[in-house]
Amino acid sequence: xxxxxxxxxxxxxxxxxxxxxxxxxxxxxxxxxxxxxxxxxxxxxxxxxxxxxxxxxxxxxxxxxxxxxxxxxxxxxxxxxxxxxxxxxxxxxxxxxxxxxxxxxxxxxxxxxxxxxxxxxxxxxxxxxxxxxxxxxxxxxxxxxxxxxxxxxxxxxxxxxxxxxxxxxxxxxxxxxxxxxxxxxxxxxxxxxxxxxxxxxxxxxxxxxxxxxxxxxxxxxxxxxxxxxxxxxxxxxxxxx
Amino acid sequence: xxxxxxxxxxxxxxxxxxxxxxxxxxxxxxxxxxxxxxxxxxxxxxxxxxxxxxxxxxxxxxxxxxxxxxxxxxxxxxxxxxxxxxxxxxxxxxxxxxxxxxxxxxxxxxxxxxxxxxxxxxxxxxxxxxxxxxxxxxxxxxxxxxxxxxxxxxxxxxxxxxxxxxxxxxxxxxxxxxxxxxxxxxxxxxxxxxxxxxxxxxxxxxxxxxxxxxxxxxxxxxxxxxxxxxxxxxxxxxxxxxxxxxx
Numbered sequence: 001x002x003x004x005x006x007x008x009x010x011x012x013x014x015x016x017x018x019x020x021x022x023x024x025x026x027x028x029x030x031x032x033x034x035x036x037x038x039x040x041x042x043x044x045x046x047x048x049x050x051x052x053x054x055x056x057x058x059x060x061x062x063x064x065x066x067x068x069x070x071x072x073x074x075x076x077x078x079x080x081x082x083x084x085x086x087x088x089x090x091x092x093x094x095x096x097x098x099x100x101x102x103x104x105x106x107x108x109x110x111x112x113x114x115x116x117x118x119x120x121x122x123x124x125x126x127x128x129x130x131x132x133x134x135x136x137x138x139x140x141x142x143x144x145x146x147x148x149x150x151x152x153x154x155x156x157x158x159x160x161x162x163x164x165x166x167x168x169x170x171x172x173x174x175x176x177x178x179x180x181x182x183x184x185x186x187x188x189x190x191x192x193x194x195x196x197x198x199x200x201x202x203x204x205x206x207x208x209x210x211x212x213x214x215x216x217x218x219x220x221x222x223x224x225x226x227x228x229x230x231x232x233x234x235x236x237x238x239x240x241x
Numbered sequence: 242x243x244x245x246x247x248x249x250x251x252x253x254x255x256x257x258x259x260x261x262x263x264x265x266x267x268x269x270x271x272x273x274x275x276x277x278x279x280x281x282x283x284x285x286x287x288x289x290x291x292x293x294x295x296x297x298x299x300x301x302x303x304x305x306x307x308x309x310x311x312x313x314x315x316x317x318x319x320x321x322x323x324x325x326x327x328x329x330x331x332x333x334x335x336x337x338x339x340x341x342x343x344x345x346x347x348x349x350x351x352x353x354x355x356x357x358x359x360x361x362x363x364x365x366x367x368x369x370x371x372x373x374x375x376x377x378x379x380x381x382x383x384x385x386x387x388x389x390x391x392x393x394x395x396x397x398x399x400x401x402x403x404x405x406x407x408x409x410x411x412x413x414x415x416x417x418x419x420x421x422x423x424x425x426x427x428x429x430x431x432x433x434x435x436x437x438x439x440x441x442x443x444x445x446x447x448x449x450x451x452x453x454x455x456x457x458x459x460x461x462x463x464x465x466x467x468x469x470x471x472x473x474x475x476x477x478x479x480x481x482x483x484x485x486x487x488x
Contacts, residue, residue, distance in 0.1 A: 084423060085416045119419075123426030124469045145415070149293050182297075182422075185427045188443050190435020191469070201430055201469065227433070227443060 003148070008086040009154040017233035023158055024056030035144055037132045038112075041153075042071040042076050044120075044128035044159050061110045062133050068106055075103040079131045080117035084126065087117040091182045097110040113137045118152040120159055122180055123187055125202045129157035153179055163202055180205070183221050189223035193233045207233055248390065251275045255397050265402060265421035266428060267454070267461045269300035272398040273373065277302050279394070280387045283355065286310035288321050289363065289371030292418050296325065296371070299425060304444070306376055312349050313374075319346035324360035324372040333390055335381040350376065353377040357381045361392050363399045370399060418438070424462035429459045431465035439475045446482050449478045458483040 012025050028040040039062025042099045044054050055070065057063035058188070069075035077202060079099075092113055096104030107115070116132040132140075140148060157180060186208070196205035203219040208226070211233070212219040225231040273285040284306035288296045296314050301307035312468030320343075324331045335357050339347045350358060359375040373395050377383070383391070402421075428450070428471060435446040454464045454474075467473045 017389040038245075084420075086419050088415060121423055123423060123428075123430045124466060125430075146293060153293075182426070184486030187426050188433035188436070192437040193433075194430075194469075195434055195437035227436075 005150040006142065006153045006157075006179045009151060010157060010179075013154075013177075014156070021194040024155070024162070027151065027155055027158060028056050028058050028062070030060075031130070031148075032134070034151070035132065035140075036081075037116075037134045038062070039065075041131040041133070042078070042128060042155060042159075042162070043081070043131070045081065045126060056220040061112060062131070063114065064110060065107060065115075065133060066131065069103060072100075072102045072106075074100045075107075076100075076115045077131050080119045080129045080131075081126070084119050084121055086119065087115070088139070089115045089117075090139050093137075111135050116140060116148060118148065120152060122155040122156060122160070122188075123201070124203065125160070125200075125205065127156055127163060127202070130155050146160055156180065160202060160206065178209075178211075179217075183220050183223070185223040185227050186219055189226035192226050196233045197235050204233075247398070249281060250296070251279060251394070253414040255394070255401065266299065266424050268398055268401055269421075270451070270461075272394055273300045273302050273327065276373065276391055279389055280375065280383065282359075282383075283378045285373055286321070286376075286402070287363075287371060287373045288314065289418070289421070291422055292415050297422065297425075298343065298419060299371070303487070305332065309346070309350055309353060309376070310374060313346055316342045316345045319376045320358045320360035321372045323386050324362050324374075325369055326365050327392075328362050328367070328369040330362065330388065330392065331358075333357050333382045341346050342483045354378050359383055359388070359391075361388075363395050363402070365396075365403060368400060424465070427462055428465045431468040435468050435475070435478070439479070449481070452481045453478050 001006070007066065009027070009030065012030060013023050024042050024044070028042055032038075032040040039058045039060055041055060041057035041062040043066055050052045050168060055063070055066040057066050065075070066077070069077045074093070076089055080087045092104065092115060093108055112133050112135060114134045114137050118130045120127040123221060130148075136208060157177060188207055191202055193199075193207055194201050197204065197207060199207070208222060210221055212222045222231070226233070253394050254275070261407070269287055277283070277285050279404075284301070284303045286294070286301035286306040286309065287299050288310055289299050291297050298307055298310040298314065301310055310321065313321050320331045320334060334342075336351050336355060355376045355378050357377045357380065359377070360372045362369050362372045363373065373391070375383070375391065381429055428447070431450060432443040432446040435441070435450065436443045439446065441449075450459060450464050450468065452463045464473070
């Protein structure tokens with residue numbers, strides 16, 4: 001089950017003592033260990049613009065590639081972010097140089113043959129991109145794709161909490177590290193809360209999750225109350241213990 | 242219009258959905274709504290497998306149908322699941338005879354007022370992407386013609402989802418499904434935003450966005466984005482109405 005896999009990935013991150021800013025790096029390392037790839041990178045955007053410029057990566061070519069894409073403004077990561085779609089390049093030598101005139105040859109020169117970029121988003125909430133780099137051509141097999149997507153889901157939760165202006169202290173709270181529940185009422189409530197509290201969708205989703213945790217209720221139940229207008233998130237309600 | 246003319250119009254409409262600014266969620270909604278109209282059934286719901294291997298309800302013509310689809314997924318039984326698992330049609334199942342087959346789904350469907358259920362696969366060659374459920378309250382059987390028409394609709398939608406590209410190409414499938422799932426989330430968020438701004442419920446919000454999307458011939462997910470970004474005035478959405486289409 002990929003749900004428990006996502007929870008496990010997040011739990012392993014939470015278990016490691018360390019500073020908040022190292023969590024994305026830890027996730028990259030764990031992802032690279034779990035899959036037959038050479039490196040993993042994570043680019044995150046700020047709420048304000050498309051590219052916050054911040055990256056995390058495993059050491060070596062992955063880090064170089066992340067920085068290169070940021071500098072050039074082109075590459076699979078940039079496309080995945082802009083088009084909000086996965087970019088799975090199974091044979092970079094065949095497609096890379098035409099699609100990315102500057103990045104393609106540079107990546108090939110660094111020994112990279114395949115790149116898999118997964119946008120990290122929850123509907124209109126765009127958080128960043130998870131990039132996998134490999135020195136052999138070919139697809140990810142079905143099982144590998146499932147694992148990659150589980151890391152993408154985990155990275156989505158992580159970046160959501162790192163991006164949000166809601167202060168959560170350092171590290172992820174165990175309860176807040178649950179995967180984002182993909183139920184219509186959760187997303188509808190997110191939209192409603194963003195209007196009620198005059199915040200962006202990312203902060204609205206964080207407020208919803210934080211309230212569910214603070215009141216020991218499932219997120220879906222709180223969301224249902226919001227959608228049925230039994231509960232409102234007015235700006236004064238911002239402060240949760 | 243006779244049925245052939247209706248059918249021709251629907252196929253043109255489906256084909257039109259596939260051309261520019263392809264929007265998978267819109268296509269699936271069109272598929273379920275038009276199937277309900279053409280086959281004179283009461284409701285339709287559609288489930289598809291996401292890239293994580295989980296089935297998701299992506300379209301339904303009524304709240305009741307959506308709940309029954311979710312019920313199937315939660316209880317891991319029902320016509321859609323049988324159809325999806327086997328890749329074969331499951332049709333003309335009278336719920337009076339199905340108590341043993343689906344111990345939870347059958348009573349829930351009867352309670353919702355249905356007499357029979359039918360499921361058609363969204364399948365291309367040996368790949369099954371999902372299934373469409375049809376719910377009927379006044380009869381046990383669809384005619385063979387009904388079944389053929391319903392399956393043809395499902396086939397067109399399936400080809401549309403794969404956009405005539407090679408089904409084995411991982412990227413295309415991953416992209417399409419990512420798109421479909423993420424626009425579904427985007428649309429739910431936009432429903433919430435609009436419901437709160439306009440002081441209406443989320444179902445009304447959805448009807449307004451769809452009506453507006455058709456009125457201005459822009460894909461639903463671009464309307465949803467505009468709603469979230471507050472780039473469309475509420476009055477603009479209201480003008481078009483949106484009480485015409487069910488669910």
